[in-house]
Amino acid sequence: MQETLFLNEDVAASCSQLSYQYPFVTAHVIGHSVMGKPLLALRCGEGEQKIHINAAFHGNEWITSALLMRFMNELSATYGGIDVWGLEDHQVAYLREEVTVWAVPMVNPDGAELVQCGIHESHPMYHQLVHNNGGSADFSNWKSNIRGVDLNDQFPAYWDEECARRGVFEPAASDYPGPYPLSEPEAAAMAQFTETLRFKQVAALHTQGEEIYWNYRNYEPPEAQHIAARLKRVSGYKAIKLTGSDAGYKDWFIKQYRKPGFTIEAGYGRTPLPFEHFEQIYAKIQPLLLEYILL
Incomplete structure (x- = not known):
């Protein structure tokens, strides 16, 4: 068991606190996990440019949820007039007037738990x-949702080719794309959420490798x-032009909308990354995410 936990309850508490504290922040339930946990989306801002960031598609990458919630807390403070990042006045004005950030901090709450x-x-x-x-009660390396489906192999972007490439045809700790695209409630909720809001761009936080994947076919x-x-x-x-990967969230977004989509592999080491590395990981991911929303 981890000494430091970051569960869906922590996401919910933080979202509730931010929405209570700031009038320009609201929390929304966009769906539910297999086990009935609410999938929460946090909206910060009121601008016309809608930008999306999500985290924890994979259970053993739960640290990305904590990273994203730290960023959303600081972003909310910035919108609220507290100089957290030392931005120029014109940058703060741009964010307040033009940008709305929609974050889904924990796509896979059952797996993270x-x-x-x-x-x-x-x-x-x-x-x-x-x-x-595989007969083990040690779930520390579990990526999938509770039904053994890899949620980031669930999207209708050459899904059949991803199934063949993975070669995993039954529920497992990782790499099983499921019986058909969007079979899982978490992936289906993310697709519907994205289709409804039609974001300018999306980014999915994963671990690890300190890499940015920006292309798709x-x-x-x-x-x-x-x-x-x-x-x-x-x-x-590192900015990486990736090949040989399909059916991911950013793959589907790019194919569907021809807009920028990114997978960001936070941190460096062996997943799950230890929580004691949180501050050094955040020191690099914070300026990256800030640049991403200032584009």
């Missing part, structure tokens, strides 16, 4: 989960590579 807290034998899915985990717009270069410059992350 399983990784951090483990599971008791009384759980109704205990035996199935242990079976799907040449569907990306011309400015995507330029944006990735800017994100690289402020963070020190």
Whole structure:
């Protein structure tokens, strides 16, 4: 069990506090997980340019939820007139007047809880989960949702090719794309949320490697590579033109809308990254995310 936990309850408490504290922040339930946990979206701002960031598609990448909530707390303070980042006046004015940031801090709350807290034998899915985990009751490396589906292999962007590439055809700790695209309530909720709001651009926080993936099968717009270069410059992350990967959230967004989409691999080391590295990871991801919303 992790010494420091960051669960969906922590996300909910922080969203509630921010929405109470600031009139320009609201919290929304966009769906529910397999186990009925609310999938929360936090809106900060009132501008016409709608920008999206999400985190924790994978259970063992739960630290990205904490990173994103720290950023949203600081962003809310900035909108509220507290100089957290030392921005120029024109930058603050731009954010306040032009930008709305929509964050989904924990896409996979069931998986994040399983990784951090483990599971008791009384759980109704205990035996199935242990079976799907190769007979082990150690779930520290579990990526999937509670049904053993990798949520970032769930989107209708060459999904069949991703299934063949993965070669995993039943529920597992990772890499099973599911029985069909958007079969899982978490992935379906993210697709509907995105289709409703039609974001200017999206970013998905994952771990690890300090890399920025910005392309998808040449569907990306011309400015995507330029944006990735800017994100690289402020963070020190590498901008990578990725091949051989399909069916991810940013893949689907780029293919569907021909707009910029990014997968950002935060931190460096072995997933799950230890929480004691949080501050050094945040020191690099904060300027990257700030540049991303200032574009």
